[in-house]
Amino acid sequence: MxxxxxxxxxxxxxLPADRRAEVEALxxxxxxxxxxxxxxxxxxxxTFTAGGDWHHWVCAVxxxxxxxxxxxHKGALLDDPERLLTGDGQYLRTVPGARAGxxxxxxxxxxxxxVDRQRDMLPG
Structure with missing residues (x-):
């Protein structure tokens, strides 16, 4: 290990058993x-990232x-036709576990x- x-x-x-199950599912x-x-x-x-780049991490449970x-991490840059993402920060967006499932x-x-937009930044 x-x-x-x-x-x-x-x-x-x-984690409590029910929370652990939710985390493991996500x-x-x-x-x-x-x-x-x-x-x-x-x-x-x-936390998950690609290429060992923890500065530009991809997502976290x-x-x-x-x-x-x-x-x-860069949720504000993503195309979200199902409207799963919540939040209004400059970049960060969240999906509640139940909606993800x-x-x-x-x-x-x-x-x-x-992952494709891991290092992208907003214009300006």
């Missing part, structure tokens, strides 16, 4: 949509007492776009 895998296991072990959706991403616990979230959610194909498309 590498250090990241150990850290992920320790982080998952501290993480599974990420892994299925974009195989081979790097994973680590960053900012108290299960967070667990709160209210549920799990998926944050997309209900719209797996749309989420997979958002995740692939997120």
């Amino acid at each position: 590498n250090t990241s895998s150990h850290q992920i296991g320790v982080w998952l072990d501290q 993480a599974g959706q990420v892994r299925a949509a974009v195989p081979g991403l790097d994973e680590a616990i960053k900012w108290n979230r299960l 967070a667990a709160t007492k209210h549920g799990a959610s998926l944050s997309l 209900e719209h797996a194909a749309a989420l997979a498309d958002l995740l692939r776009q997120a």
